[in-house]
Amino acid sequence: GIDVHPSTHDAMEYLERRGQTAVVISVDGRTEAVVGLIDKAKDEATLTVNVLRQVLGIEVYMLTGDNVRTATVVAGDIGIPPRNVIADVLPEGKVDAVK
Known part of the structure; x- marks a missing residue:
């Protein structure tokens, strides 16, 4: 070890x-x-999240394999609130997390 x-x-x-x-x-x-x-978010990610949330009224979530600290910072950079971050999800668990 x-x-x-x-x-x-x-x-x-x-x-x-x-x-x-x-x-x-x-x-x-x-x-x-x-x-x-x-892993920098794409430039259009912030605009996309803002349109989904503010114009269309859609609640946006981020599902990632990153740890919660990293994920929360990245999500915040593009307008996703910490409460909507689902972190530490392994690839095989992502389908179940979405369901």
Whole structure:
């Protein structure tokens, strides 16, 4: 296994609260780096969400495999409220989550 130091958890949380997916890089079971990956929302996503919500009155949800911290930041960036974020969903669970 990998020994994860509390400072590694802090670094991961820091990145996730900024909408990044934290990735831990380890060598021989020792953490060497923590990096953040960003999956930027498409430019038209905000407009689409706003039209759906404000013009058509449709409640918009975000269903993702990302963790809740990252997902909430990304959703907020495009106008989806935190209460409408469903995070940590594995691919095989997404169909059931939509039903």
